[in-house]
Amino acid sequence: MLREVWAGATAAVAVAAYVFPYLYLPGVWWRAIPSTCVILFVGAMFYGRETLTFFGVKLSSRELAVSVGLFFILLPACWYLIFSVVVVEPVSAHLNAYPPAQIHQFFQVLNDEIVLRAALLTLLLRAFPYPKTVIILTAALFSVGHHLLYGLNGVDIEWPAMVSLFSFGAIANALFVRYRHIGYGLALHYAWNFYRFNSTYSLDGRVLSEGMTFNVIEGNAWVAVGSSMALVLVFVGYWHVEQTSEQSKRSELA
Known part of the structure; x- marks a missing residue:
């Protein structure tokens, strides 16, 4: 019983640390660090030596090298897609x-990956050991979450953008x-965000809010169809x- 209470308290602190900079430190460049x-510290208090595994940051030298290489391959591809196609x-x-x-x-992408990818999927798979179902449901939550979050600011994220968000989420979940x-997943996520969220977008000379850019970029037909095809391949x-x-x-049992 005590362990469950401690686990719940640890999760609550980690979630609070994840959400805090979005609410109270907007515009501060170091806010995610x-x-x-805090997330890694409270995780270490509960999981000890298993902390790196739980948060998905325990990689072999080969896996780290492949991840870095994948990032540098995806980075120019994402630049071309955003600035030449979209x-x-x-x-x-x-x-x-x-x-x-x-x-x-x-660090924002890293926090997304360790909390909403590694920790969430690990806990869900322990309670509900059906990987494909968990992959799909959490990707749907990722997509709908964006719709609801930006909806609070009066922005309606349209279904093509939600398809892209679902596809991105499901691909990273499967990985x-x-x-x-x-x-x-971090390589894919950061390569996309590297230029995507470090630019100002305008439509007919009018600067778009962050929420509105989802309909323009993730809602672009090439992005929606391409991400869906990539999801099928994955x-x-x-x-x-x-x-x-x-x-x-x-064969081994036989």
Whole structure:
């Protein structure tokens, strides 16, 4: 009983640390860094040596190298997609040359991955051991969450953008469930956010709010269709690996 209470208190502190900078430190470039420290600290108090595994940040040297390489491959691809495919007349974009903003972006993405990816999926899979269902449901929560969050500010995120958000979430979820670390999902997430959230977007000369940019960027037909196709490929690969693993286990038992 005491362990469950302690686990609940730990989770509450971690969630509070995750949410705090969004509510009370808007515009401060370092605001996500203390949250990262608090989340890892309270996790260490409860999980001890298993903290790095629980938060998905325990990678081998090879996995770390692949993650870094994947980021640098995806970075120019995301730049091209955003600024050459999505941002066309009447949409325009201005890249903000402010290095500290990238520090914020990295730690914000890291917090997203350790809390909403690794910790959430790990806890859900322990209670409900059906990976594909958990992958889909949490991706749907990710998409609907954006719709509700920005809806509070009067922005209606339309269904093409929600399809893209669902696809991105499901792909990163599948990568975590398959490999049990956030390295590959972090590379994908940060490569996309690197330029995506470090630019100012305008439509017919009118600057768009952050919420409105989702309909322009993630709601772009190329992004929505492309992310959906990528999701299908990832799930086919996931299913193939799963089937191969099951066949190997049957062969060993036989």
